[in-house]
Amino acid sequence: MTPEDHAKPVTNPVATPVTTPLSAPVSVLGLGLMGTALAAAFLKAGHPTTVWNRTPSKTGPLTAQGATPAGTPAEAITAGPLTVVCLTTYDDVSELLRPHTTALTGRTLVNVTNGTPVQARKLASWAEEHGIAYVDGGIMAVPQMIATPAAYVLYSGDEQAYATHRAALAALGGTRWTGTDPGLAPLYDLSLLTGMYGMIAGVTQAYALIRSEGIAAREFAPLLSDWLTAMTSSLVPGTAEAVDTARHLTDVSSLAVNQAAFPGLLHTFADQGVRTELFEPMRTLLDRAIAEGHAADGLSRLVELLKA
Ligand code: NDP
Numbered sequence: 001m002t003p004e005d006h007a008k009p010v011t012n013p014v015a016t017p018v019t020t021p022l023s024a025p026v027s028v029l030g031l032g033l034m035g036t037a038l039a040a041a042f043l044k045a046g047h048p049t050t051v052w053n054r055t056p057s058k059t060g061p062l063t064a065q066g067a068t069p070a071g072t073p074a075e076a077i078t079a080g081p082l083t084v085v086c087l088t089t090y091d092d093v094s095e096l097l098r099p100h101t102t103a104l105t106g107r108t109l110v111n112v113t114n115g116t117p118v119q120a121r122k123l124a125s126w127a128e129e130h131g132i133a134y135v136d137g138g139i140m141a142v143p144q145m146i147a148t149p150a151a152y153v154l155y156s157g158d159e160q161a162y163a164t165h166r167a168a169l170a171a172l173g174g175t176r177w178t179g180t181d182p183g184l185a186p187l188y189d190l191s192l193l194t195g196m197y198g199m200i201a202g203v204t205q206a207y208a209l210i211r212s213e214g215i216a217a218r219e220f221a222p223l224l225s226d227w228l229t230a231m232t233s234s235l236v237p238g239t240a241e242a243v244d245t246a247r248h249l250t251d252v253s254s255l256a257v258n259q260a261a262f263p264g265l266l267h268t269f270a271d272q273g274v275r276t277e278l279f280e281p282m283r284t285l286l287d288r289a290i291a292e293g294h295a296a297d298g299l300s301r302l303v304e305l306l307k308a
Contacts, residue, residue, distance in 0.1 A: 023047065024168045025080030029073055029096065030113075031058040035086035037143035038112070038172055042084075043067055044147060045171035050079035054096075074103040082108045082165045084137075090115040090123060101130040108161040110169065112137035112153065116190070117183030124157055124182035133161035136182045138189025141173060152176055156184035199228065201278045205269070212272035235299075242300035250298030258299065259286040 028039040031053035039062050042049045051062050052070040059069040070076035077083050087093050093113050109132050120136040127134035134157050141151035151173030155162050178184040210220045262283050269276045294301045
């Protein structure tokens with residue numbers, strides 16, 4: 001782990017993967033779309049890889065690539081010092097692993113299953129009780145991106161275990177350490193996904209609106225793409241600066257102006273036969289911002305207003 005990795009853990013999320021081929025053995029539990037991609041990446045990087053899946057037939061393609069199929073989870077876990085688990089949910093992970101604590105004791109478990117900070121902390125406590133070094137992981141990629149420079153994985157939890165196995169984990173893509181609180185990797189992961197879903201909501205509504213006049217989404221796509229790129233390049237860092245310094249007064253675009261303009265959007269959706277449910281909550285929030293006296297502030301103020 002480099003000093004930069006400690007000092008600025010996630011400020012440059014698309015890290016250059018470490019490509020040093022190592023021969024440390026790795027075990028992968030769960031060979032769905034993602035688990036299969038992870039195991040293939042370990043194999044490609046030269047790691048002896050043992051694989052297990054609930055439905056055994058899924059080990060076939062990986063065995064053909066050189067993986068060793070295990071008959072049981074315990075057999076896979078005891079094949080080496082590092083087990084990566086990638087199932088559908090944390091409940092599935094708990095259900096699978098709880099009978100195998102003896103096998104896991106003294107080894108490292110990296111759980112890249114999608115979950116919440118609370119779930120990660122709970123699983124980490126269980127692991128600690130049983131002498132299992134637990135690292136939580138958040139994969140910021142789809143299976144096809146694994147092992148490419150575009151992929152990275154967020155990690156948190158047992159720092160020493162992470163440092164020990166980082167070179168092997170780098171076979172999957174960039175490695176981003178977020179901190180010793182095991183809940184941090186899922187927190188970063190879900191915060192990034194939150195931004196993504198917000199964008200999906202906007203793109204979805206924009207296509208519904210433009211298509212209401214028979215304009216092809218394909219025709220509109222370049223305009224939308226350029227617009228979103230231009231907006232995010234200023235909005236993302238600008239909002240961060242404002243919220244971190246608590247300076248919300250703006251000379252760019254006030255909440256008053258946005259609140260006044262927003263009903264026009266909703267009326268247009270209705271006039272064009274497009275449902276409004278995705279955007280109604282934004283109007284509610286803008287109205288509250290004005291009612292609470294923030295008319296002159298910029299959109300960054302909304303971050304404060306979302307505190308429960
Ligand atoms: P899949 O549905 O393709 O695979 C799910 C895997 O979990 C299968 O191997 C399945 O086994 C196994 N599984 C589910 N329940 C159990 C259980 N109770 N006991 C044992 N094994 C179980 O999902 P993905 O591979 O796409 O996703 C896996 C995880 O990775 C998810 O948490 C997902 O959110 C996360 N992820 C996925 C991404 C993606 O783009 N696909 C991106 C980032 C994260 P079986 O084959 O027997 O059904």
